[in-house]
Structures are given as C-alpha cells and as structure tokens.
Amino acid sequence: MTTKITVDRPGMLTTVQDYPGRTGYWQIGVPPSGPMDDLSFRLGNAALGNPEGAAGLESTMAGPALRFTDATEVCVTGAPATVTVNGMVVPQWRPVTVPAGGVLDVGAVAGPGPGLRVYVLVGGGLDVPEFLGSAATFTLGRFGGHEGRTLTEGDVLVVREAATGAAAPVPAEHVPAMTARWEIAVTEGPHGAPEFFTRSDIDTLYATDYEVHFNSDRTGVRLTGPKPQWARTDGGEAGLHPSNIHDNAYSVGALDFTGDTPILLGPDGPSLGGFVCPVTVVAADRWKLGQLAPGHAVRFVPVRAEHAASRRALGVARRAGLSLVVSPGGDGDDGVLARRDGDTAVTYRRSGDDNVLVEYGDMTLDLALRARVHALHQRLDAERPAGLLELTPGIRSLQVKVDPDVLPVPTLLDLLAEAEGQLPASDELVVPSRRVRLPLSWDDPATREAIQRYMHGVRADAPWCPWNIEFIRRMNGLDSVDDVFDTVFAADYMVLGLGDVYLGAPVATPLDPRHRLVTTKYNPARTWTPENAVGIGGAYLCIYGMEGPGGYQFVGRTTQVWNHRHPQAAGPFEAGTPWLLRFFDRISWYPVEPEELMDLRADLAAGRGGGVDITDGTFSLAEHQRFLVGNAASIDAFQQVQSVAFAAERARWAAAGA
Numbered sequence: 001m002t003t004k005i006t007v008d009r010p011g012m013l014t015t016v017q018d019y020p021g022r023t024g025y026w027q028i029g030v031p032p033s034g035p036m037d038d039l040s041f042r043l044g045n046a047a048l049g050n051p052e053g054a055a056g057l058e059s060t061m062a063g064p065a066l067r068f069t070d071a072t073e074v075c076v077t078g079a080p081a082t083v084t085v086n087g088m089v090v091p092q093w094r095p096v097t098v099p100a101g102g103v104l105d106v107g108a109v110a111g112p113g114p115g116l117r118v119y120v121l122v123g124g125g126l127d128v129p130e131f132l133g134s135a136a137t138f139t140l141g142r143f144g145g146h147e148g149r150t151l152t153e154g155d156v157l158v159v160r161e162a163a164t165g166a167a168a169p170v171p172a173e174h175v176p177a178m179t180a181r182w183e184i185a186v187t188e189g190p191h192g193a194p195e196f197f198t199r200s201d202i203d204t205l206y207a208t209d210y211e212v213h214f215n216s217d218r219t220g221v222r223l224t225g226p227k228p229q230w231a232r233t234d235g236g237e238a239g240l241h242p243s244n245i246h247d248n249a250y251s252v253g254a255l256d257f258t259g260d261t262p263i264l265l266g267p268d269g270p271s272l273g274g275f276v277c278p279v280t281v282v283a284a285d286r287w288k289l290g291q292l293a294p295g296h297a298v299r300f301v302p303v304r305a306e307h308a309a310s311r312r313a314l315g316v317a318r319r320a321g322l323s324l325v326v327s328p329g330g331d332g333d334d335g336v337l338a339r340r341d342g343d344t345a346v347t348y349r350r351s352g353d354d355n356v357l358v359e360y361g362d363m364t365l366d367l368a369l370r371a372r373v374h375a376l377h378q379r380l381d382a383e384r385p386a387g388l389l390e391l392t393p394g395i396r397s398l399q400v401k402v403d404p405d406v407l408p409v410p411t412l413l414d415l416l417a418e419a420e421g422q423l424p425a426s427d428e429l430v431v432p433s434r435r436v437r438l439p440l441s442w443d444d445p446a447t448r449e450a451i452q453r454y455m456h457g458v459r460a461d462a463p464w465c466p467w468n469i470e471f472i473r474r475m476n477g478l479d480s481v482d483d484v485f486d487t488v489f490a491a492d493y494m495v496l497g498l499g500d501v502y503l504g505a506p507v508a509t510p511l512d513p514r515h516r517l518v519t520t521k522y523n524p525a526r527t528w529t530p531e532n533a534v535g536i537g538g539a540y541l542c543i544y545g546m547e548g549p550g551g552y553q554f555v556g557r558t559t560q561v562w563n564h565r566h567p568q569a570a571g572p573f574e575a576g577t578p579w580l581l582r583f584f585d586r587i588s589w590y591p592v593e594p595e596e597l598m599d600l601r602a603d604l605a606a607g608r609g610g611g612v613d614i615t616d617g618t619f620s621l622a623e624h625q626r627f628l629v630g631n632a633a634s635i636d637a638f639q640q641v642q643s644v645a646f647a648a649e650r651a652r653w654a655a656a657g658a
Contacts, residue, residue, distance in 0.1 A: 003070040003159040005122070007151050008103060010119065013062035015137035016126055016157075017041065019053035022134035026271045026401070027353070027392040029577050030547060033136035033144060034267050036218055036290030037117055038311075039176050039320055044077040044121035046314060047095055049165025055124025055135040057151075061293075063106025063118045064151065068098045072159060073123035073167055079115025079178055079291060082107040094169035095123075109293075114178030116293040117643040124160040124165070133175075138268060140219070140548050140551020141503055142564060176287065176320035181297040183325040185285045186255070187305045189335015189358045190349035191276035194231055201228045205255075205278060205299055210262065214294040218268035219549065221292050227260045227299070232648060237365045237458045238274055238538035239378060240520030241477070246363060247274040247500055247507045247540060249392035249399030251351045253289065255300070258551060259523025264289055264298075271392060271499040274521065274538055278335075280352035283404075284309035284318055285325075293583030302330030308353040310405055338413060344372055346411060346420060351558060354404050356412055359397045365509060365516075365539050369396040370496050371429040371621050373582070379419050393583070395496050395507070395540075427623060433494075433584045433619035439598040440487060440589040443469055444557035446530035451554065454526050459554055463653065464522065468553040472536060476517050477645030484517065488555055491515035493541050493587040493621070501529070503545030504579030508587055510541075511624060514631075514638045518646060521551035532601075533557050535588035541587075558589075559600050559610045570607035572614055580612070584619055596631070 007014075019042055021034025030272065035041035035058050042052040057064065063081055071093045076083045083090050084105045090096045097102045100576040106118055127331060128135045128146055137145025146155060180586065193202045204226050209641075213222040221653025235244030243257045249255060249268060254277040256263045264281065266289055285308075292298065307327070309319050340346040349357040359378065360369040373393050380391055380400065383389050387407025392399045402412055448466070464471040473484050493508035500507035509515045521537040526549055529535075533544045535552025540550050545562045561580045573580060581587075592600065592611070628635065 001070060002253055003068060003072055005069075005157040005159065006067040007153055007155040007157070008067050009058040009065035009105075010151040010155070011106065011151055012062045013060040014064050014151040015058055015139065016055055016128050016135055017058045018055040018135040021136040021267060022132050022138070022144065023389065024167060024250070025132055026390045027498065029271050029279065029502045030132060030141070030505050031138060031268050031271060031502070033134070033138045035119065035548050036267055037119070037287045039287035039314065039318065040117075040290075041079040041119045041121070043093070043170045043174060043314055044119050045125070047075045047093070047168060047170050048121055049167050050121065050123065050125050052314070054121070054160075055128060056121040056126060057118055059106065059120070060116060061111075062108040063120065065103055065105040066120070067103050068100065070100050072098050073162075074104055075121045076106055076118060077121070077170070078118040080113065081108040081109050081118050093175055093403075095167040101597060110297065111293070113182070114180055115291040117290045122159055124162045125374070127158040140268060140546055141562075145328055153548055157487045167539045171315070173321055174315050179323050180293075180295075181299070182288055182292060183299050183301050183323065184288050185282045185303045185308065185325045185327065186279040186300045187282055187308070187334060187335070187350055187353055188302060188330045189278060190280070192278050192334035192336075194334070196231055196242070196276045197278050198229045198231050199422050201230070202278060206302060206489040212294050212296045212298060214293045216292070216294065218266045220265050220269050221289055223262045223264065223298060225262060228257065235520075235538065236363060237518060238363070239518075240646070240650060240653070241523050243275050243523070244521055244538055245276055246365065246395040246538070247272050247497055248357060248359070248394035248397040250277065251280050251399070251401075253283070253286045253352055254487040255279050255281075255612045258378050258525040259487065259521070261524040264292075272394060272497050272500050273500065274540070275314060277351070280350075280355075282308040282353045283311040286311075287320065296525050301325040301327050303327040304329075305350060305353040305409065312405055313451055337409070340417065340420060344369070344426070348416065350409075351399060353409070354402055354411045356399055356400045356402075356409060356416070358400065358416060361396060363396075365395065367494070367621060367624060371426040372423065373398045374429065374431065375423045375426070376419060379423065385415060392499075393497055412595040427625060429621040431584045431619055432582075433586055433617050435502050435615040435617055436581065436585050436587050437613040437633045438558050438587060438589055438595055439592040439600055440489070440534060440556045440558050441592055441594045442556045444533070444597070447533050447554035448556050450526060450529055450533065453528055454522070458524060458527060462522070463649075464520075464553055469555060472517055472519050472553055472555070475519050475645055477641040484555070487515050487517055489589050489591065491588070495581050495583055495585040495587065498579065498581060498583065500540075501544050501546060501550055504581055505543050505545035505561060506541075506585070506587065508541045509539055511586070513635045518642060519553045521553075523551075525549050525551040530557060532560055533655045543633040557597060558649040559597065559612060560604050564605075565607060571604050572612040586617075586619070
C-alpha cells in the first residue's frame with residue numbers, strides 16, 4: 001500500500017529537497033539546490049535508516065502540518081521548534097511514529113533565537129519526479145520537487161517504500177550547535193589582498209561581526225558591515241566599481257561583494273558572475289548558511305584548507321557540535337595557490353577547499369584567453385580523473401570543482417600543471433559557432449518596472465537611475481541614446497559563458513571592440529529582474545534566464561533562452577537540453593515592439609519558433625585576430641573616446657562621494 005501525505009498547513013517556504021541536489025549543470029547555470037543545511041537534513045535521514053540524500057522537506061521559520069494515510073516513521077531536525085504528533089509533543093533529532101490518519105505538526109522556529117530552517121524526513125523518503133537527475137526544488141527556475149514550487153494546502157505527497165536501515169536517534173554529540181552568533185570557517189580566496197582588497201580590508205573582514213540582513217534567502221545571505229577601502233579604483237573593462245571583474249564561476253559559500261555589499265552565496269545562487277570574493281566558506285561549514293536568520297551575527301574565521309573538516313562526515317569529525325571555530329589562522333597566501341609564467345601567465349586561485357579557479361593572463365577582455373580556457377576545459381573533460389565534479393568556464397578562467405577526499409587540491413594542481421604544458425596554441429582555435437538571431441524589445445516596459453522597483457526599494461539616488469540606457473550613453477561618450485540603439489543592434493555578441501545569473505543565461509561580448517559598450521553594475525544589486533531581460537555590465541551582455549536578482553544595465557527584453565517544457569523538443573530547443581545557447585554562439589538582434597515580443601514569447605512557450613533563427617557556422621580565432629589588426633586604428637579611436645567618458649563618470653562619482 002502506498003503511503004500518502006496531505007499538506008494540512010504548508011508552513012513557510014516549504015519545499016522538497018534531496019542531497020547533494022542537482023549536480024553536473026553548474027556550467028550552464030543550474031544551481032545544485034538541495035537542503036541549505038545539508039547536515040541537519042542528512043542526519044535526519046540517517047536516523048531513519050534512509051540513504052542520507054533521500055528526498056525530504058525544508059521549511060523556513062515555520063514548519064508544516066502533515067496528515068499521513070499510514071503509520072510512518074519521521075524525524076524532524078534543524079532549528080528548534082515545537083513538534084507534535086496528534087497534539088502530543090515529540091522530540092526532534094529522533095525517529096517518531098505518526099499513526100495512520102495522524103498529523104505531524106511542526107511549529108514556528110523558536111525566536112528570536114538560534115536557527116532558521118527545519119527539516120522533515122520520512123522513512124523511505126518522498127517519491128517525486130526527478131528533473132535533471134534530482135528531486136531538489138529550485139523555485140526560481142520552477143522545476144524539481146513538487147511541481148517546481150513551495151507546498152500549498154491540499155498538496156499530496158507520496159512516500160517511497162520504508163527504509164531498510166535501522167532507525168536510531170541522532171547521537172547528542174552529532175547534533176549541530178545552533179546559535180544567534182555564528183563563527184564560520186573560511187579559506188582565503190579567490191580574490192584577496194593586495195590585488196583586490198587592501199590588507200586593512202581583510203583584517204576588518206576577520207575582526208567584524210557582520211549582521212544578517214532581512215533581505216536574504218536560498219540564493220544568498222546578505223550581510224551588513226563595513227564598506228571596503230578597495231585596492232583598486234575601478235574594475236576596468238569589467239565595470240566602474242572596484243568590485244567588478246571579468247565574469248568567473250562562483251563557489252557555493254563564496255562571500256561575494258556585489259559592489260560594497262557582501263553576500264554569502266547559497267545553494268540556489270548563481271554559478272557565474274562578475275564580482276570579487278575575498279573568502280569562501282569551507283564545504284563542511286556551509287550548513288550554517290541555512291540557519292542564519294535576520295539579525296544574527298556572523299564572524300569569519302580563517303582556516304587552513306588542509307585542516308577543514310570533510311563534508312562527508314556526519315559525526316564529531318564534522319566539528320558541527322562546537323559553536324566556535326578553533327583555528328590558528330589561514331593559509332597566509334591570499335588565496336593564490338600557484339602562479340605559472342610563460343607566453344600566457346596562469347594563476348591558480350583557491351575557491352574554498354573544493355574548488356580551484358584557473359585564471360589566464362592579465363585582467364583584460366581577450367578572446368585568446370577564452371580560447372585557452374576552452375582548450376583546458378576540453379582536455380580535463382576528456383580525461384575526467386576520479387574526484388573531478390564540475391568544470392565551469394568564465395571569461396578568462398576555468399573553475400575546477402573536486403571532491404577533496406578523492407582528488408586533493410595539491411594533486412589537482414599537479415594535473416593542471418601537466419595539462420598546461422600540453423595545450424595547443426590558442427590561435428589554432430576553430431570551434432562550432434552558430435549564428436543566433438533573437439528579437440529585442442528595446443527599453444521594454446518590464447525593465448522600466450524593474451528600475452522603478454529598485455529606486456523605491458533599494459536605492460533611489462543611483463547614477464544609473466532612472467534610465468539605464470542614458471547612463472550607458474554617458475559612460476561611453478556617445479552623442480545620443482539612438483547611438484546606443486544602433487551599436488547594440490549592429491553587434492555580434494559571442495557567448496563566452498553560460499549561467500550568468502542562471503539557466504543558460506549567456507555572458508557575451510561583441511566581436512568588434514567598437515561595439516563594446518562598457519558600463520558598471522548596480523551597487524547594490526537589484527532584488528528583482530524580469531525573465532529574459534537583456535543588460536550590459538562591464539563590456540558584457542547578459543540575457544537573464546529567469547526572474548531573480550541582477551546588476552547589469554538594462555537595454556531591453558527578449559524571448560526565452562530556457563525551455564520549461566523539458567524534456568520535449570520545442571521550437572529551437574533540442575530534446576533533453578532545456579538551454580538554448582551554447583559556448584561560442586554569436587547572438588545578433590532585430591527590433592520588435594513590446595506587444596510583438598509578448599506574442600513571440602507565447603509562441604515559443606507553445607513549442608513553436610518564437611522568432612528565433614539559428615544558422616550553423618564556425619569561428620576562427622586567427623581570422624578574428626586578423627580583423628582586429630586590420631581595424632586597429634578605428635578601434636583605438638573608439639576606445640579613446642570611451643576611456644575619456646569612463647574617467648569623467650568616475651570623477652563625477654568621486655565628487656559625489658560615491
């Protein structure tokens with residue numbers, strides 16, 4: 001007989017999650033999701049005799065009331081809350097039986113106090129359809145879990161067959177310590193002092209009790225604290241603010257400075273972006289992000305990467321039962337693991353204890369560097385040594401994610417050094433490069449609405465408000481906004497990365513440098529961006545794959561770049577591949593009115609073409625370099641005007657105290 005669970009009360013933000021979540025898709029902008037506090041979740045499953053990753057429920061601040069058709073063992077873990085079965089109080093952290101027809105009721109998290117999220121695990125786990133290999137819910141993407149959303153009253157869940165392992169309480173010494181003042185173990189890097197931050201900035205970071213901001217969620221935990229002094233005046237081609245860099249992959253747990261605002265990136269966070277991250281939470285301490293509540297204090301404690309606990313550990317070896325992080329200090333290397341000289345310099349940066357960020361060359365936009373990244377990506381992908389988990393390319397970097405228990409970082413560095421000596425010359429790169437022609441609703445009403453929301457809820461005095469396109473004109477020394485229009489529609493944008501703010505969203509740059517409009521990014525970032533908005537940040541263009549946060553300056557809106565009809569083929573989408581674009585695609589635009597765009601979006605959603613035209617082709621780096629040489633004089637003239645305007649805008653900011 002199949003046991004069913006009816007949701008009598010959904011609680012707050014209750015979703016189905018599994019562990020380790022949706023892995024293997026970081027390079028195209030699909031986050032892992034999964035339980036934000038993986039430790040409480042896995043301990044609850046272990047207590048029931050389930051596989052530690054079996055699907056269960058996560059709630060924020062208040063848990064659900066669930067009615068069971070048959071007698072079922074359950075275990076509630078996470079933040080302290082009152083738990084009852086048919087009105088009788090039962091303990092957390094140990095298996096209890098809900099009788100047939102009985103109701104498990106998980107109340108509000110005790111507050112103000114320790115913790116934020118509670119977990120409900122059931123014997124056998126929940127039986128929900130998988131999406132891209134996981135049952136984890138990603139609500140922003142509207143997939144996974146129960147219909148891709150939070151639970152609502154009346155939902156019915158199905159329980160898998162009972163677990164075969166023995167049930168037992170979670171030992172007291174294994175229960176993670178919940179508190180309102182958190183010490184979190186971090187490793188240095190990838191972007192430390194003195195390149196990006198001053199020494200004083202880093203000292204302040206470790207000496208400060210940051211406060212958790214109310215505007216936090218599974219994408220990231222926003223913090224309030226001191227404004228950095230910064231080691232740079234700006235980000236150059238990457239943007240006006242010194243936090244801006246050429247887009248690279250992020251690690252879950254990275255402390256991402258979006259402008260002057262620090263955000264701890266969560267399991268629903270972006271895979272790619274253009275902001276610096278001075279430290280990264282070690283994998284074994286990332287469970288704490290799930291329990292950080294508004295008003296809580298956070299102190300970052302540097303540790304040596306080799307001394308970090310293993311995320312595999314669930315017992316005392318995880319050191320989660322201690323509210324303090326005991327450490328004599330970090331690695332003392334500013335996050336730089338090694339450097340390699342040569343025709344193309346290489347910097348190997350630490351990004352937590354489970355990622356190495358391989359960076360090529362100087363901090364400039366150079367397609368030859370992206371070619372080098374591509375060559376390394378292809379080589380590692382073909383070899384796939386045991387313990388290699390993900391490969392995520394950026395503009396001039398490749399992030400290599402490993403299981404350090406299987407492939408230790410020192411061993412990985414040896415493999416990377418060996419591979420580097422055998423890569424082909426970058427100018428030999430010839431890759432498949434499709435021409436993708438897309439509709440663009442210029443200065444679309446949805447992007448105007450996003451700007452208004454930002455002004456009313458985040459920052460009304462930002463220099464890019466009230467009109468991003470005018471700001472772009474001013475920053476690039478153009479005579480009119482019509483010149484911005486003409487430049488965008490004349491450009492061929494090459495896709496250099498995917499997942500720049502989720503779900504196959506491209507980060508692309510014009511092949512012709514005379515079309516590269518340079519802007520800065522929002523500081524702080526927007527909290528809402530419409531799906532498929534098109535923006536420019538630094539010298540890059542992005543199509544936002546879904547609603548969510550963002551920082552690029554809007555120019556308009558286009559049609560969908562992610563297929564929510566997966567796995568069926570639909571229009572320009574291939575079966576089993578919900579993302580539209582590929583690395584090295586060349587995007588060009590044609591103008592449409594807002595009403596026409598809405599018709600095209602509906603057309604694409606119905607499985608038709610949606611105004612998208614794709615033509616196969618190739619791209620040769622050698623041919624592109626000949627184009628640059630042949631047009632060097634006019635390219636230089638354009639960049640000189642742009643540089644003067646950029647400097648003038650920076651001077652205006654300085655005069656205004658920004």
